[in-house]
Amino acid sequence: MAEALSAEVRDLSLVYRGRGRDVIALSEVSLGIAQGEFVSLIGPSGCGKSTLLRVLGDLLTPTQGTVSIKGRTPRAERLDRRIGFVFQEAALLEWRSVLDNIALPLELRGASRRDREARARALIELVGLTGFEAAWPRQLSGGMRQRAAIARALSTEPDLLLLDEPFGALDQITRDRLNMELARIHEVTGVSVVLVTHSIREAVLLSDRIVVMTPRPGRIERILDDPLPRPRSLGTRLLPAYEDLVRAGSRELEKGYANV
Amino acid sequence: MSDSTLAAPVPRRTAPLSHRLLDVAERSWPAVLILVALIAGWEWACAALGIKPYILPAPSAILTAALNDVPGLARNSGITAWEATAGFVIGSALGALLGTAFAYSRFLARGFLPFIIAANTIPVVAIAPIIIIWFGHGIGSKIAVTAFLSFFPLALNMMKGLQSYDRTVADVFHIAAASPLQTFFKMRLPSALPYVFVGLKLNVTFSVIGAIVAEFVQADRGLGFVIMTTYRTMAMPKLWAAMLLSALMGILFFLVVAMLERIFVPWHASMSTDP
Structure with a gap:
């Protein structure tokens, strides 16, 4: 990596202290994420991919090792609202309109009503929710709810966008569409992205690099480069190189599943 | 094309007033019809079957008695309403x-809850x-009895409501570096409101009962x-x-x-499934 690093994880271990025996969720994981890079974490349940993501977002504290984002600790970055996080559920506030949900992080930061509304309206356009500013969350479809969650995560212009299986609960067609939206948002904003996914096809379609992880203990099995041409589109899936990468990724993945 | 363009247009948040009134009329006319039939049947039965007035006074007799002492009943209703509300x-x-x-404190909850629940079983x-x-013998003691009744349902529902927030939403607030005060007012309290209103709806009917029971024990108005003086005479x-009148008061408060x-809770799912 010649470019500047957006995030760096070095010799990271995380142990969940349980009753009787400890569970090693992550064991000596090291990974660098370049500025503007799109990295996917993939692997079977228990491989520590979500744990790694939560460490980057300062939702978990590692047992050993160092994590830095833009040269600072995840905590410092989080307290400055430099991290965006999207979860599998949209987790919108049901009592707020779509606009006010997207503006929430700015409101918590103390931005004026005018500033945060202007920013939220721009984001609503970016994620394709124009016309739904005043809607209640429960009036939205699952895909639209995730669009709002992505807009909310981008509202504070984060250095790092962390996505934890954001499209796992969506049907295939909606998922395809949101994959393309995410690819476009990544191109437009230039934000560094870490995506946790179960789908090797999703990972190959979107990423610059694919980190394949294996469980017990959670560690990195292999990192695959994904040099498919950008911008990515659904047509990317028709390229022979796409299928080659999916096959290569699946082979690596199966190693992880072999000892499940 | 994005999936948002396929969705139905967003319904208006509130229908115009005339529509809502029409809606209320449509939903309530069966109840009004039954009420009118009940009063007519009651009036007819009292006369036709010769039921003695002290067993079951006819609606017309009740109305006449009420009209004979409108200022007195109004004053006493006002006192009971004040006690119940306060x-x-x-x-x-x-x-x-x-x-x-x-x-917020597991220690306080574990320490006090057993006694609170025990106190809640004491008959008013x-x-x-x-x-x-x-x-004392004034209005204050009636207010205190009513407050005693209102206290427990809300304490329990408030606790349960504040604990019932979505854990992922809590993570969203953590990522956004919300202060504890922001988390309380912008997440936990709004999440608790549906529970709070369950407690308030219980309390508001209890409060009229509490005020009247207190007046039974000792009072010179309300x-x-x-009820006690007319019973004796x-x-x-x-x-x-x-x-x-006391029933009407309970209904109005509710x-x-x-x-x-x-x-305050227009978003809550139960709001849209009213019969």
């Missing part, structure tokens, strides 16, 4: 504060004389006082009038709280 507000406020403390008629001794039509719920 007790409801004080008891609910104290309950909300304690419920909040319980939600048993505790009322004690409270009246403590708080609807409970009217066997002025049954007026007793019935006071009883019906409707006020239900209306507040519509204002």
